[in-house]
Each structure stands twice: as structure tokens, then as C-alpha cells.
Amino acid sequence: MSSPIISIQGLTKTFASGFTALKGIDLEIPRGEIFALLGPNGAGKTTLISILCGLVNPSDGRATADGHDIISDYRAAREKIGLVPQELTTDQFEKVRATVAFSRGLFGKPKDPERVDRVLRELSLWDKRDAMLMTLSGGMKRRVMIAKALAHEPSILFLDEPTAGVDVELRRSMWQVVRALRESGVTIILTTHYLEEAEQMADRIGVINAGELVVVEETHELMRRLGEKRLTLQLDRPLERLPAALADHDLTVSDDGWALIHTYNSRDRAAGISALFRDLDAAGVGLRDVDTQKSSLEEIFVDLVNTGGRA
Amino acid sequence: MNFHAIATIYKTEMARTWRTLFQSVVSPVISTSLYFVVFGSAIGSRIDEVGGVSYGAFIVPGLIMLTLMTQGISNASFAIYFPKFIGTIYELLSAPISYVEIVISYVGAAATKSAMLGLIILATASLFVDLEIAHPFMMLLFLVLTSVTFSLFGFIIGIWADNFEKLQLVPLLIVTPLTFLGGTFYAIDMLPPLWQKITLFNPVVYLVSGFRWSFYGVADVSVGLSLVMITVFLAACMALVAWIFRTGYRLKS
Numbered sequence: 001m002s003s004p005i006i007s008i009q010g011l012t013k014t015f016a017s018g019f020t021a022l023k024g025i026d027l028e029i030p031r032g033e034i035f036a037l038l039g040p041n042g043a044g045k046t047t048l049i050s051i052l053c054g055l056v057n058p059s060d061g062r063a064t065a066d067g068h069d070i071i072s073d074y075r076a077a078r079e080k081i082g083l084v085p086q087e088l089t090t091d092q093f094e095k096v097r098a099t100v101a102f103s104r105g106l107f108g109k110p111k112d113p114e115r116v117d118r119v120l121r122e123l124s125l126w127d128k129r130d131a132m133l134m135t136l137s138g139g140m141k142r143r144v145m146i147a148k149a150l151a152h153e154p155s156i157l158f159l160d161e162p163t164a165g166v167d168v169e170l171r172r173s174m175w176q177v178v179r180a181l182r183e184s185g186v187t188i189i190l191t192t193h194y195l196e197e198a199e200q201m202a203d204r205i206g207v208i209n210a211g212e213l214v215v216v217e218e219t220h221e222l223m224r225r226l227g228e229k230r231l232t233l234q235l236d237r238p239l240e241r242l243p244a245a246l247a248d249h250d251l252t253v254s255d256d257g258w259a260l261i262h263t264y265n266s267r268d269r270a271a272g273i274s275a276l277f278r279d280l281d282a283a284g285v286g287l288r289d290v291d292t293q294k295s296s297l298e299e300i301f302v303d304l305v306n307t308g309g310r311a
Numbered sequence: 312m313n314f315h316a317i318a319t320i321y322k323t324e325m326a327r328t329w330r331t332l333f334q335s336v337v338s339p340v341i342s343t344s345l346y347f348v349v350f351g352s353a354i355g356s357r358i359d360e361v362g363g364v365s366y367g368a369f370i371v372p373g374l375i376m377l378t379l380m381t382q383g384i385s386n387a388s389f390a391i392y393f394p395k396f397i398g399t400i401y402e403l404l405s406a407p408i409s410y411v412e413i414v415i416s417y418v419g420a421a422a423t424k425s426a427m428l429g430l431i432i433l434a435t436a437s438l439f440v441d442l443e444i445a446h447p448f449m450m451l452l453f454l455v456l457t458s459v460t461f462s463l464f465g466f467i468i469g470i471w472a473d474n475f476e477k478l479q480l481v482p483l484l485i486v487t488p489l490t491f492l493g494g495t496f497y498a499i500d501m502l503p504p505l506w507q508k509i510t511l512f513n514p515v516v517y518l519v520s521g522f523r524w525s526f527y528g529v530a531d532v533s534v535g536l537s538l539v540m541i542t543v544f545l546a547a548c549m550a551l552v553a554w555i556f557r558t559g560y561r562l563k564s
Contacts, residue, residue, distance in 0.1 A: 015564055053405040056564050075313070075407040083405050089398030093330075105319025106406045148402070 003067065004028035005080075005156055005187045006052070010061035013047050013211075021047040023211040024061065029189060029204075031155075034182050036202035036219075037191045044211040045191040046086065049158045053083045065156055079107060082149030086160040086191075088141045092134035096125055099133065100147045107152035119147045123177065139170040146177065150186075157181060159190040163197060175201055199223070223294060228303075230293045231262040231273070236286035245283040249276050260285070316408040317416045324390055324420030335386075336428065339378055343432050346374050347439040350496065355440075361498050362529040367440035371433070372523040373495025376515070379429045379454065380461045380490060384482045387421035387465030392472050395561075404563065410556035414466065421462035422455070429454050443526065449534070450525035456541050457518055461486075463548040470561050489515045494523075499531040514540055 006029040013022040021044045029035050037045045050056040052063055052070060063070045068077035091099060101116050120126050123143045128136060133144060142162070149157060159178070163171040171194070178201060182188055192198050198205050199219060206216040215222070238257030249272075252261050260280075264272060280287070328335045351367030358366040394400040403413060436442060444450050465482075472478045493515030499507050510516055511532070521537025524530035530537070555562070 053401075055401055055404050057559055075409075078405060078407040081405070083401065085398075085401050087398055089401060091394075091397065091399055102319055102323055103402060106316050106402060106408065108313045108315045108407055110315060 005031040005066050006063070006189065008048075008052075008061070008063040011048070011051060011058055011063055012060040013044075013051060013056065014059045021211050022051070022058075025208075025211075025213055027206060027213060027216065029187065031187055032182065032185060033203045034178065034188045034190070034201055036198035036205045037189065037208055038195065038198050038205055039191075039208035041193075043208045045208055046160055047211075048208070049083070049160055049189070049191060053081055053158060054078055075108075079152065080155050082152065082154035082157045084142075084145045084149045084157070084159045084162060086164060088138060088145065090133045090141055090144060092132070094133055095130055096120065096133065096136070096144055096147075097129040099144065100151045103148035104151035109152045115153070116151060119150050122180070123147050123150075139166055139173075142166065142170075142174070143177075150181075154186065156187045156189070159188060161191055161193065163192070163194060171197070228263065228265050228294075231264065232291040232293070233260040233262065233280070233285075233287055234289035234291070235259060236288045239285070243283045243285065246276075246279055246285070249279065251276075313406075313408045313412050316406060317412050317419075320413075320416035321420045321423075324386075324417065325423065327390075328424050335424065336431065339382060339428055340431050340435055343374050343378055344435050344439070346370065347436050351436075351440050361501070362527070364527045364529065365440065368442055368527070369498075369523070370496055371436045371440060371442060372526050373490070373493070373519045374436075375429045375432050375454075376457060376519050376522050377487070377490045377495060378432055379425050379457045380486050380515070380518075381482050382425040382428050383421055383458050383461035384465035384468060384486060386424050387418055387462040388469035388472065388478050388482075390417050390421060391466055391469035392478055395469075396475075400562070410553075413556075414463070414552055418459065418462045418466050421465060422458040425462060426454055426458040429458065445528045446525040450522070453518070453522045453525055453537075453541070456538075456545065457522070460541060460545040460548060463545065463552060467548060467551050467555065470555055473561070486515075489513050490519070494519045494531055498529075514544060517541070 006027070008025055008027040011022055011025040012020070014020045025044075025048060037048065039045050047056060051058045052065065054070065054074060058071075065077040066080040068074075068080065070077045094102070097116060097120065100119060101111070101113070104112065104116060117126070117129070120129050123146055125140065125143055125147055128140060133141060136144065146157075146159075146162075162178070163174050166174065175197070178188055178190070190197075190201065202219050204216060204218050205222055207214040235258055239253050239260070240257060242251055242253055242260075246260075250262060250264065253259075254261060262276060347367065347370075350370055355366035355370075360366065361369045394403060433442075468478065468481050472480075492510065493513050494510070499510055499516065499520075502510060517532055517537040517540035520531040521534050521541070524534050524537070554560070
């Protein structure tokens with residue numbers, strides 16, 4: 001297995017105010033992965049990214065980007081990293097192509113108009129290349145921020161809340177951009193409040209809360225391991241109350257009486273479901289349809305935070 | 312050394328000057344030229360020579376010094392404050408560029424602009440008054456040293472300032488008054504004895520005196536002392552900038 005492109009050991013940050021934003025974070029991210037960092041406001045997501053990108057000094061611990069220490073070998077480390085911050089921070093008086101070329105130069109790369117133009121085309125900014133940033137929409141500005149971050153050909157891209165405040169259509173468009181970037185070999189670390197985003201995009205999810213990584217898991221594994229499911233049994237005739245023979249099962253009758261709802265955890269043995277169906281049959285309860293729903297990542301997330309990852 | 316980054320920042324800053332030509336170049340040249348017209352040609356003709364130099368010519372070095380200081384400060388302070396204000400400072404801090412390189416590029420551009428303005432004003436002044444430059448090399452040395460030092464000082468102000476008012480505070484309330492009281496319009500020996508002593512606490516006196524000496528060979532204080540003073544101020548600014556970057560003061564938490 002190749003060495004991780006991001007390696008973090010014991011990373012801690014205590015601000016001058018005494019607030020500890022990160023408490024000994026350990027994390028490794030393999031090359032080519034899309035990693036989502038999930039957490040509530042103030043959890044430490046942006047602080048973690050800011051330390052890795054050089055915007056905030058760590059109090060303790062160390063981190064490497066593509067094998068380069070972010071402090072002692074910061075030049076080599078930062079050359080590998082592109083950052084798209086959460087805020088749309090742009091020089092409004094600059095033109096699109098000029099600001100992207102500026103970013104490339106800032107990161108020590110020689111002029112390469114073709115490369116800059118290619119990035120603009122890939123991000124659908126070509127038509128706006130000579131437009132002033134102040135004339136662009138929020139979505140376009142977000143794309144410019146990504147173009148700036150990609151101008152120096154980084155192998156790691158940090159996206160801090162990339163779709164915060166953008167509409168659904170643009171959000172899906174951004175997801176396509178991120179996927180395309182991954183296809184081109186860029187490792188992507190994104191923070192998000194949109195749990196659907198993490199579920200849709202990420203290979204792995206890290207949940208951070210109060211400065212601690214509560215859990216790091218492959219997305220589908222996290223869903224499988226922790227996912228609560230809801231089984232809805234549509235009945236062929238309504239029930240007024242739950243039959244006594246079914247009292248041992250965790251069932252509730254829907255308000256209209258036409259459905260029984262059973263909530264269970266996918267980690268539990270499936271025998272519970274088999275027994276439920278046998279007892280339903282024995283009780284003479286006929287079924288019209290059956291439907292299962294996975295719990296949302298949001299529900300899992302709340303569960304994780306509340307249990308400190310022991311769920 | 313990240314030469315590409317230095318060149319990129321430097322060129323971007325210089326491009327801002329050309330983009331805002333009237334504000335950056337034309338306006339300071341015109342406003343300073345007004346001094347030559349009013350004090351040099353109109354009023355100056357009624358004032359005796361000062362130290363063997365016509366009054367119109369006497370005030371030129373001090374006015375150029377005023378421009379070097381105020382423009383150096385305002386250019387450098389705005390250049391680093393603006394990215395802080397709009398948030399694009401993140402890009403600078405996350406780039407593979409050292410603090411020394413950041414200072415070289417921003418201060419270099421600001422110093423270039425103020426030195427360039429100083430030379431333009433010198434050329435403009437020569438249209439109104441008869442000028443001579445007795446020590447051209449020393450004149451350029453003072454011009455460059457002052458531009459660099461006050462650009463560095465402006466850079467510090469830009470990092471310290473957290474609003475636009477603070478950005479203007481030092482140039483308007485400290486530097487300009489000190490320059491006007493620093494012998495720009497008079498020789499120190501024209502002051503009452505007590506004020507002759509008090510004015511020596513004004514660091515600008517040494518700059519104006521040394522710069523004027525490079526033109527006419529006359530000075531209020533020794534040229535060596537002028538050079539020492541500007542060098543000490545330069546060293547103090549460099550030490551402060553080093554401390555700012557070592558601690559991340561108002562840049563990094």
C-alpha cells in the first residue's frame with residue numbers, strides 16, 4: 001500500500017484565548033481519496049484545514065503533506081496543496097484569468113497561460129476569463145476560487161464547505177467538478193455541513209466534534225455499521241391497535257392504522273426480522289407492501305456525536 | 312527563494328499603480344508641485360535665501376522627503392491591509408513563500424513606487440526652481456533608504472491596522488506633522504534656541520537635513536548622523552517585521 005498523502009499525528013490547537021479547538025487529531029488519508037470531514041459548527045474542521053494549509057500554527061503534533069512536514073518543510077508541503085476557503089474571498093477588481101495566473105505564480109510556478117486556460121475551461125469559466133470578479137455570480141466566484149487553488153497543479157485539494165450557500169443545482173454541479181478532479185488524480189478533503197454531500201461524495205467520512213475525531217470510516221461501511229433502518233409494513237386492512245401477539249416487537253401503528261413501523265439496527269441479527277414476519281403471519285396480519293429506509297447520515301451523525309463514536 | 316512568487320506579487324502591486332495612475336502618480340505629483348508654485352515661486356521670491364540657497368530650491372528636498380515617506384507608508388500599508396480586509400490574505404499565507412519573500416515583494420513594490428514618485432517630483436520641481444545636486448550618489452542613497460524604510464514602516468502599519476482609520480492614523484497624524492516640523496520649510500537655526508533643541512527629537516529632521524545636504528551641501532545636522540538615524544530606523548522596522556512574522560501577530564493565530 002502506498003504511503004498516505006496526508007498524515008496527521010497528535011495535532012493539537014489551543015488558541016490564545018485558552019480554547020482548545022483540536023485535541024490530538026490522528027488521521028491518515030490515502031492518495032486519490034475523497035475524504036469528508038463532518039462536524040457541527042465550532043467542531044474544529046476549519047482549524048484542522050487551516051493548520052494543514054499554513055493559516056494557523058499548531059500547538060502540538062505534526063502533519064505531513066505528500067511526505068513533507070507542514071512546518072519544517074513547508075515549501076514542499078504547500079506546493080502540493082490547494083485550498084478553497086469557505087468564504088468567497090476575491091479581489092473584486094481583478095479579472096478571472098489574471099487572478100488565476102496570480103495564484104499560479106504565488107505558488108512558485110512559472111507562467112503557463114495554456115495551463116491557466118485549461119483550468120478555466122474545465123471549470124466552465126472560459127467565457128468569463130476577461131470578466132471582473134465583481135461581475136460574477138456567487139457560483140461562478142466559487143469556481144474561480146477552485147481554479148485559483150488548482151492553478152499550481154496541486155495533488156491535494158482542500159475544500160472548506162464548498163457548497164455552502166449555493167442552490168441545489170449548483171451544488172450538484174460542484175459535485176461533478178469534485179468527482180472530475182478525483183478522476184484526474186487529485187486527493188480531495190472537504191468539510192461540509194451537508195450530510196447528503198458527504199454521503200454522495202466521500203470515500204470515507206471523518207466525524208469531528210469538540211476537537212476530536214469521533215470516528216473515521218468508509219462511507220458505506222459507516223452507513224452499514226451504524227445505519228438504523230426503518231421497516232414500513234403496509235397492511236391489507238387497517239389496525240386499531242397492535243395485536244397482543246406482536247407486543248414483543250418494536251412496532252408502532254401508523255396514525256391511519258394502515259401501516260406498522262418497525263425500527264431496527266442493521267447491525268442486529270436478521271433473526272429479529274424473520275421472527276417478526278412469522279409472528280405477523282401467525283397473528284393474521286396481512287401485508288400489502290413492504291418498504292425499508294436507511295437512516296440519514298444526519299441521524300447517524302447526531303448519534304455519533306451523542307455517543308462519542310461508540311454507537 | 313521563490314522568485315516566481317516575488318515577481319508575481321511585485322508585478323501585481325505595480326500593475327495596481329498603473330491601473331490607478333491618477334490616484335497613485337498624478338495626484339501626489341500635482342499636490343506636491345503646488346508647494347513649489349505657492350511657496351517656491353509666489354511666496355519664495357519674497358523670502359531671503361536660506362543657507363545660500365533660494366527658498367524655492369531650499370524646500371524641494373524636504374517636499375520630496377515628505378512624498379517618499381507618506382507614499383511609502385500608504386502604498387505598503389494598503390498593499391498588505393487590503394488582502395487582510397477582503398480575506399485574500401489566506402492565499403499568501405498558504406503559499407510556499409517565506410516571510411522574507413513576502414516583505415521583499417510588497418515593500419519592494421511600495422518602495423519602487425515612492426522612489427519613482429520622488430524622482431518624478433524632482434523632475435517636476437526642476438521646471439519651477441533652479442536645482443543642483445551636489446552629491447548625486449548620496450541623494451539616491453537617501454532616496455532609496457527612505458523609500459525602503461518607510462515602506463517597511465507602512466507594511467507594519469498595514470499589518471497592525473484593523474480598520475481603515477488606523478491605516479490613515481500614522482501618516483496623517485504623525486508623519487506629516489513631523490515632516491512639516493522637521494525642517495522642510497525652514498533651517499533649524501531659524502528657530503528659537505529652545506525649539507532648536509526640541510526639534511532634534513524629531514527623527515525627520517535628520518532625514519530632511521541629510522537629503523538636503525546631498526543637493527546643496529548644507530545641513531542642519533551632520534550627514535553621518537543622518538545616515539545613522541535612517542539606518543537605525545530601518546533596522547528597527549526590520550526587527551519589528553521579523554517579530555511580526557515570528558509570532559504571526561495579526562496574521563496567524
